[in-house]
Amino acid sequence: MMNTYFLLAGILCFLLGLAHSLIGEYLIFKEKRKTGKLVPTKGSVGLKERHLRIIWATWHLASFFGWCIGAFLVKISLERNSLDSEILDFLINATTYTMFASSFLVLIGTKGKHPGWIVFMLIGILLIAGN
Template sequence: MNTYFLVAGILCFVLGLGHSILGEYLIFKEKRNKGQLIPSKTGTGLKERHLRIIWATWHLTSLFGWCIGALLVKIAIEKNRQVTELTDFLITSARYTMLTSSILVLVATKGKHPGWVVLLFIGLLLIIGKT
């Protein structure tokens, strides 16, 4: 078993869970009418349909992170039994996705959003685990 990939995969799940929960609490809570799942209260310059797609995209990010996490956990568990070009491609893709995402969040938030650190750590685990 590849422990680095396993930890990276688990961190993807934790990051996605934290992302969705904190987003709901810190961003979308006040934008929702009582009893509704999808926020629809808009502010200046933001239409309801835009808010709704921002909400959906927010949670898609978590779902995509969980998908990458599931792939990494599966690869971590099966890694010693089967190394293929596809596995290497998946790991490389996940590595570059996490490292690039880390830079994007770092630059976009001027380092104030802690997600960039977790994304960087996942990317580094994928580099270390590859060797």
Template sequence: MNTYFLVAGILCILLGLVHSIFGEILIFNSKRNKGSIVPTKKNPGLRTRHLRIIWANWHLSSVFGWCLGAILIKIALSHSNLNQEFVVMIIQTIIFTMFIGSLLVLIGTKGKHPGWIVLFLIGILLVIGSQ
């Protein structure tokens, strides 16, 4: 078992969960009408259709995080039973994704959103686990 990949996978799932929950509480809760799942309250400069796609993309990034986490956990637990060349390609792709994602969040929020730290940590764990 690769403990680094396992921890990275669990962090991906936790990050996605926290992302969706906090997004709903801190951002989208005040932007929806009672009884509606999708936020639809118009804001100045933000049309309803734009708010809807922002909401969908917000949760889509969480779903992608869960999927990456599931892949990492599967690799961590079944590493010796998998095609090693394919595993290396998957891990390298996820490392690249985590570091670029971390950089985007760091730059986009001027370092004020803690998500960049978790994405960076996941990337580091994958680099260490790959050695």
């Protein structure tokens, strides 16, 4: 039987990663990119080009990791009964703690002004409800 809570949590991970990459490209990296270039290279006084490049790569790594977690959660939502329960419990608990810690970090780091903390919190709550 499908676990709807985990499915919703997985979908939220995908949506959060997508929004993170798209909005970040528009709001942060758009003005730092030379026309026709994929990777931004317009550094500034306090930010060298090589640092900007790794910030850009790391920005998108966060989205990729979110999609990976989302894929795990969707898989678990569809096939929980056929998966090893001990490793599954570990993965679910680790992911739940990670989502709550991420929520707290974004909440504190942005003084509550970035809505990402709400999505991380909601994912954590869904994982608790589904477990």
